[in-house]
Amino acid sequence: MTDAFQDGWAWWVIALAVGVPVLLVVLTEVIGTLVRRNNPVAGPLRLLRNWVVPAGALLALLAFAIQSPADQVWVRVVATVFGFLVILLVLSAFNVALFANAEPGSWRDRIPTIFVEIARLALVVVGLALLFSWVWGADVGGLITALGVTSIVIGLALQNAVGGVISGLLLLFEQPFKIGDWLDAAGVKGRVVEVNWRAVHIQTGAGIQIVPNSTLSGASFTNMSEPEGPYLATTPVSFSTDDPPHEVMALLLEIADALPMRLPERRASVNYSGSGAYGVSIPVTGPADAGQALSTYLSWLWYAARRRGFALDGDSTDPLAEPQRLVEAMTVIAPTLHLREEDTESLLSSAHLERFGIGETVLPAGIIPDQVKIVVSGRAILALDIDGGRIEFATAEKGDLIGQTALTRERTQAVTIAGEILTVVVIPLATVDDLIRSRPKLAAEIGESLELKRALAADTLAGLGVDRRRLLDR
Template sequence: MTTPVLDLLHAIEQASPSSLTLVGVLCGAALLLHILQLRFAGKGAAGALSLFKWLLVLAALRVLEVQVLRDTWATFMMVLHGVVIWLAFRAILHDLYAGVWLARIQKRPPNRILLNLLSFAMTLFLVAYGLRSVLGVDVSSLLTSSAILTAVVGFSMQDTIGSLFSGLLIQTEKPFKIGDWIKVGELEGQVTEVTWRYTKLTTFAGNQVLLPNNAVAKERVVNFTEPFPEVSLVVPVPAPLAAPPVRVKSSLEEVLRKAPLVSKNRAPRVRLAEITLDHALYRLVFYVDDYEDVYAARSEVLSAVWYEFHKQGIEFPMARRRLVTGPRKAPQKHGDLTELLSGVGLLEGMREDELELIVQCAAVRTYPPGASIVEQGQGGTTMFLIAEGEVAVARDGRELTRLGQGDLFGEMALLTGEPRQADVTAVTPVRCLELDREAFRGVMDKNPQLVANVTRVFQEREAQMRQAPRPDGEASAQGLFDRFRRIFW
């Protein structure tokens, strides 16, 4: 009487020494690779070592089956082959593809749903093959007989199955990925995980929310991270009607320029959006590099606006009414500033009341020594008149000249929109008058002499360009005059 154990021992006795030696060498090599795999755990080489290990085990089983056991333990060897093939497939899928190719080379998270789907399909194939080869079960008839049961189960679990297929579609179409900030319906959060059944979000409050994938597929999804991570913010700021727009805009632009969380990749903008009975509404349009900083950036900008308005003497409007019974207060005069403006060639021939209007529509700016007033290449639509102090004008890091009281700079940016051609830095404490394009346009419409002054400025600019070569990229005098005509006429 024979037993499987006796048959195994007899097969080993009949096997050739070379076959047994080969099986031992293959198993020893697989054991060595397993030790190296543990040594390099967490590194890219571990995936390749795992695959080679299971290939060596598979080769050892094949030699053992063909050269040693032959027909002995055939069923057991078939099952063992299937297990090792599944382990080798798992090493290719999880260790090499997900762990090395995606995580280390592509630098992106693996698609867990796709990995699980492929693993399930491989398992199903090996089980079906084993049932057919070992037990002789007809898999096709088994599937046919269970069709009714499948329909009943599918109807009772339609929500769960819907979530599974929605999760597969999300992973296939990739409307968002792990780490993106999204808005699903009215819920905002950062995607931390996407599984078969749900999408996990972490909100600003730190709460974790599990959204069924079929609910995500039905809702309107907004991705704040794609196609670019910068997020646009529009912050309304009310200001009093008495404050000139150039003064308010200049203050708000200064706030946006200094705010650390405002993106430097895209230029912020300030727009006068609305004028009501009791206030003027300005809109600050700027970008934040990361959606996670949206609320912090909004708070930072609004706080800086409060302090800047307080420094400039601009009061926030309040919904109030008051009855004035006393005599009307005479408008404040700025004799020193109007006198300086009268000596500027661009404003030659203007009446005192027109100069006073320019002062009232302008913003008075102060700068400490070393402060940057304008930067080379920077856009702008304002010009500056120095009332007190001295500034240095430099281009490409080389100082060209110095300007003092009564001197004007930045006029070409106001007239033509040309980028600033030089850096202007305060040498001493500086007080200057900043005039914007809107105020200049209003004055020019009332005084034709101003048009003749502007024409003379361009003629002088053309004469200067003939005497000295202009820098690369600087427009000609005629080109600048054409820009002026398009803007003001």
Template structure:
């Protein structure tokens, strides 16, 4: 072939043959560009241009009368034929898999199965082309390929092991794309499974590519199967003097108050150990959003701290050295007096408590408690029973209510110096709204038992309280009407002071 081609270069016909071949190349390129508007053609752009070059070269050699049975011509013919078949396969693959199965039937063919079928077809086509073009016997090719395969198999045993493991994973289906799994000490969402490896996206947003051979040897934990519901655990230690049932109830309440924790199955709390310096508890709760498990766990532990603080449940420090000391009664009394004085200063500024004398106000301050609530924590809920009154000392809260349809509306935001819950304190009325902390919030809490000591000693203040309460209800009704862009409610729509006075006396049994 090379001798014939070299002799052709010395003749004038070479230039004409080259021009004809270039003309064919340009013509085929124009046809390709016209057809390239279709995506089915564009997906094989590189193969199509390579085929155009080979066809033009083959045409040039034919014009140059290169013997068709020469090795070079046969090799060129085999390559062009293989490319053409490959282009047709890509076209059929696009039309059948992408357009028909995926787009119309919504059937997603697994990537691994898809690639294995393509590779098997290409190997079969390659054997047929070689046997036809080079007139080779297929049995000889198979024997030769078996020897070559043995050599390649020894050299690429790890790669082949990954392929076999990939097939096993595809058949066994321990996970699918989108599942959250733990494998090879990596936790993440499955992004893709190929013939060689599996790609997962970790909680940190990193892509980790794990060979299928490694996965087949590891324990696989699927957090998304058989359903996304998944159990999590937290452990807390408390002081020995804390009643276990109170601790368990408080921990369960903290879990149920946290967004993302399922109401069913209910959280379970166990006393697991009497430790050196604490009674240790373990709580099991359920979530269905595994990517947020760390955030949900953080919120639960945060809520536990605030609830423990309000319930007087102490979390002990680890004990290493014990230093005994005694606080004198004078120091204890000084601390109590300072606490009462600070609470008293807050209560003096509350409008609804104006009828109380200085001594009555002091008695109320002695029984009041300082509570702290976490960001997002509900302080009171609409419709629940209550008999306590709240005065905000720092932070902000949101007041909201829902109607019969469940539609929720934000009524107000309250800050330092504001108060709420007076109707529940004085009449025992159910909460008319939900109050939620918008940030860490501290407040003074006065409950019925505390207030009863004052009002039973001086029942006459009930009259003044009913008047102030009536005025507050009128103001709140006007604010609600303005919020709803309606006419303000008439005074007759608000409960009268006589009715309020009767309810106060009944509630405190005056």
């Protein structure tokens, strides 16, 4: 026994028998605490507890306790395994230290995973080469030289393909755009749906356009989603040179500002470049809303231009302007107004037809109308604008009146919008007043209709828990 302690191997046995279990228990407790806190350091410590410590203990047992010769195969095998595990532990610790808690937007956060994996593979290869050279006495210089020559030959043979991959990796690292951004690149405009090593996939609306990374890296492109903030949806429009420019510009702004896609805090802008040419810019949330905003805008503008008698795209032809259309409409509104044969002539001289596109505002809230509209075809929706939202509470169908508050000289409480393509007969207030004077029943019906709509609005607000006084204050 005395010889055992004098040789030193007994101390190693006692140290391993006591120290290794204690160290494992301590590591287990520390790992448990870190896991509960979601700390990434738990990963390297788990590798240390499960693999590195047992392998190190076995190596110490063979080399120092049993005192096996260093050139024995089992000692070298265990030393190799232990060295490999130490390399993995160091790489895992560096990975946690550099990337686990990287701040969003920093270079550590932006660096592609493939770069990290390539660097890790290179370090593992170098570490293993040094390990085999130290433990087994292997000559790795020739192997490294052969690998270098082979990589050069492969690189020259695949330079085009490798160039595309390198371009993709550089794009992934720089991150000039991300998934969901809108790009105007190489004549392709659309939303980025995928980015890989070789190419960028762009949804253009007519399919997926695949743009090679080498093309993007060698040319300029526009990221329409950066910087974040309002995006201007722009479109050119043209009118006849006979249309007064200021009146046309006022119409263009009126239609643009009524769009639900427009940012509430930003107004649209219009510029006139002469010869009947105009440019309209509509602020929207982003490029994703631009297409729908412009589509709705141009369709609403078509109807509005014909209501004003302007020649959009040089054409002011409106089928509703044909006299026969108004005569046919009189048969629709006759029951509503209790018309007699002698009333038709006066109405034909003062009334006219108008048409509205889907979603277009027929009558805004908060105004005193100076005319009354009667639905000939289509359907209108009555809604209340409350806290930035629109609450629908009634509809106006064929033969119904719109703008009855013109008769009571009160401001409208609701906004009326076209739920379908809507055609109405527009009658001046004076003409309607003349009809009411000779038809007490018409006045009563209009009053009942107005009270019914007010009751529907009040009931709708009550059902939503909104104070009825909010309606009366409008």
